[in-house]
Each structure stands twice: as structure tokens, then as C-alpha cells.
Amino acid sequence: MNLAGKKVLVTGAGGFIGSHLTERLVELGAEVTAFVRYNSRNYWGWLEESCYLKDIRVVNGDIRDYDSVRSAAKGAEVIFHLAALIGIPYSYESPIAYLKTNVEGTYNVLQAARELGTEKVIVTSTSEVYGTAQFVPISEAHPINPQSPYAASKSGADFLALSYYRSFDLPVAVIRPFNTYGPRQSARAIIPTVIAQIAAGSRKIRLGSLTPTRDLTFVKDTAEGFIQVAVSEGSVGQVINVGSNFEISIGDLAGLIARIMGAEIEIETEKERQRPAKSEVERLLADTAKAKALINWAPRYTLEEGIKETAEWIREHLAHYKPDIYNI
Incomplete structure (x- = not known):
């Protein structure tokens, strides 16, 4: 088609x-x-x-x-x-x-x-x-x-x-x-949450669980x-x-974002940001073999490239965010 x-x-x-x-x-x-x-x-x-x-x-x-x-x-x-x-x-x-x-x-x-x-x-x-x-x-x-x-x-x-x-x-x-993830994503998601807090000047970054892994595209x-x-x-x-066929923990992701943005951060875990224990998805890692074989698709952006572009956009549009509150 x-x-x-x-x-x-x-x-x-x-x-x-x-x-x-x-x-x-x-x-x-x-x-x-x-x-x-x-x-x-x-x-x-x-x-x-x-x-x-x-x-x-x-x-x-x-x-x-x-x-x-x-x-x-x-x-x-x-x-x-x-x-x-x-x-x-x-x-x-x-x-x-x-x-x-x-x-x-x-x-x-x-x-x-x-x-x-x-x-x-x-x-x-x-x-x-x-x-x-x-x-x-x-x-x-x-x-x-x-x-x-x-x-x-x-x-x-x-x-x-x-x-x-x-x-x-x-x-x-x-x-x-x-x-x-990327430009225009709401602060309910992990990457905009970290970027917006850093861009707003905070160095104590408030997050939920740090150990779950995610596959980010x-x-x-x-x-x-x-x-x-x-x-x-x-x-x-x-x-x-x-997906990307690559996983990273939330804690390591926050550290990577901070390095890309040139900031030294301290992470504070807040209970209200954590899912109920039995509802937390602890690990996600995509098998993309079917996408490659059936639709000839594979990601082109590295995580670092995507984070840089996202951080630049959020810095320019920080007024759209409320980094001092927890967005549900």
C-alpha cells in the first residue's frame, strides 16, 4: 500500500x-x-x-x-x-x-x-x-x-x-x-519527568521505583x-x-539523562510515585524480530540521540510542564 x-x-x-x-x-x-x-x-x-x-x-x-x-x-x-x-x-x-x-x-x-x-x-x-x-x-x-x-x-x-x-x-x-518517548510527551512519563525537573533547576530528582527496566523507542x-x-x-x-531490543533501569536512565544534560543529581524515591507492588511491571525488553521480518522496521535513533533531542525540546517548552508536582 x-x-x-x-x-x-x-x-x-x-x-x-x-x-x-x-x-x-x-x-x-x-x-x-x-x-x-x-x-x-x-x-x-x-x-x-x-x-x-x-x-x-x-x-x-x-x-x-x-x-x-x-x-x-x-x-x-x-x-x-x-x-x-x-x-x-x-x-x-x-x-x-x-x-x-x-x-x-x-x-x-x-x-x-x-x-x-x-x-x-x-x-x-x-x-x-x-x-x-x-x-x-x-x-x-x-x-x-x-x-x-x-x-x-x-x-x-x-x-x-x-x-x-x-x-x-x-x-x-x-x-x-x-x-x-520524545518531544511533546507529558510529564507522566519517566524521561520528561527527569528532564523537566533538571531543566527547572532541581538537582534532587523525585521518582518512583528505580529498579524496573524499560525498552525505550x-x-x-x-x-x-x-x-x-x-x-x-x-x-x-x-x-x-x-521497540528497541534494549533495556535500561529507571535509576540508570535518570543517571544517563543527567549526564547528557550536564547535571549532578540526587534521586529521592517518593511513595506516591510508586505503583502498587503487584501492579509494577518489573521488566520490559522487546523482541523486534517480527517487525524486522514482516514490515522491515528497525529503530534509527540511539537512546542518547533521542534524549538529547527531547531535552532540547523540553527546555524550550518548559512552560508546558509542572515539574514541581507529581503528574498522574
Whole structure:
């Protein structure tokens, strides 16, 4: 599939990954409709600052509302479904919100695509559905073991998407990114949390658990993974990991960020930033063999390169962050 000239819908287009993907699709010549959440300010998230905004058709709606989803999907040949609630800490506060947004929202996309005859749907998963690694590297055959309400809701959405492929022949592919980072990411994530605190002048960095490991991928690489899943004919009916095949502990990651930013730091562990013990995912390390073989994808950015670019962006946009508080 060639995306040039294709009519494409991106849900969650105003968000972190969604905005980067939307811009990349414009660069590739796609006719992009960006689905963003309705609000009284008519605010379009990160797309507000995009140099490509004039080339994007923005539609307001709510992923939980079937009517607005179906209306946005009408005429789309390809749908990238990224709209979701993603903050793990808040999923402990309101699990039902995650079910309504992540599961019911995915149903709305799938059902609309089924009724409208959409050529392809790419559904966004997460490495959190695997839970703590039972073997490494984690391949797509790893057991699904969600340990948070967020991960459970995303697991449900994944299986629902695959059921539409198996039951109704809907051309669905599931992309499963491991931990994505980069410019525009919120302070709920570890890398912006550390960078923003250092950029704000703090040298006592407040974090949660330091021992869990994460597999980190720069957002531009993740966006390219979405593109390759879309254009690959062999991705239909498949789940595909997108990760770096490299792990680093939270503590070591904070130290690396500090060295890159030229700061000497002291880490303070705060209980409120820690997940419940049985909910913490202790280890994530992606097996990306399937992505290489099936969609010819591999990350191009090193962790150091990605952190440098992210740190530069956050320094320039520090006003978007509240580094003195814990963002859930």
C-alpha cells in the first residue's frame, strides 16, 4: 500500500504519538483527517503548534461516541486508532474511564470501519499488556498478563480488534509499541519527568521505583513503525512489537539523562510515585524480530540521540510542564 493520496483518519491525533504520526502522514502525501476530542475551546492539542496544520482536516468528537467516530471515519481508506487514556496512575483512580475510552472507543472504530468498508485499521496496543517479562526478549507470543486497569483495558481492546479480523474479515493490524518517548510527551512519563525537573533547576530528582527496566523507542521511530504496519500487506491479522531490543533501569536512565544534560543529581524515591507492588511491571525488553521480518522496521535513533533531542525540546517548552508536582 502506498499512503500518498490515501484518505487517512488518525484518532488521538492531538496527542503525543498521534501528532507526530499525523505530521509524518502529511509528509508522505496522505490526505489526513485528525480526530481530536471535542472541548469548548476548540483546542486541538499538539496540532495547534504544527507547521502542517493547514494541510490537516481537523474533526472534533469523542472516541466514546459512536456517531462522531463513524462520521469522522466516513470516506477514510485507512484508520490509525491511537485515541486512548494512557496514564497508568490515573487508571487506579478511575478504572471505568479506561474501559469506556479504550475498549468501547476501540469498538466504535472497529464497528464504523466494518460498516464503511475501510481498507485497513491499525489499532494501538502497548507493551504493558505483557506485564512483567516471563521470558526475554518479549515476543508477540509472550502471555498477556495485564497488571493495571490501564493494561487490562488495552488488552481487551487488542483482543476485540483481532476478533473483528477473525469474525468479520476486517483488515486489522495491531501495533504494540514499547515505551515511546520524545518531544511533546507529558510529564507522566519517566524521561520528561527527569528532564523537566533538571531543566527547572532541581538537582534532587523525585521518582518512583528505580529498579524496573524499560525498552525505550524515540517517537519518530515509533511513528515510522505505524507507517510500515499500514503499508505492509502481511501485517493484517498480526500483532507486531515496536521497540528497541534494549533495556535500561529507571535509576540508570535518570543517571544517563543527567549526564547528557550536564547535571549532578540526587534521586529521592517518593511513595506516591510508586505503583502498587503487584501492579509494577518489573521488566520490559522487546523482541523486534517480527517487525524486522514482516514490515522491515528497525529503530534509527540511539537512546542518547533521542534524549538529547527531547531535552532540547523540553527546555524550550518548559512552560508546558509542572515539574514541581507529581503528574498522574
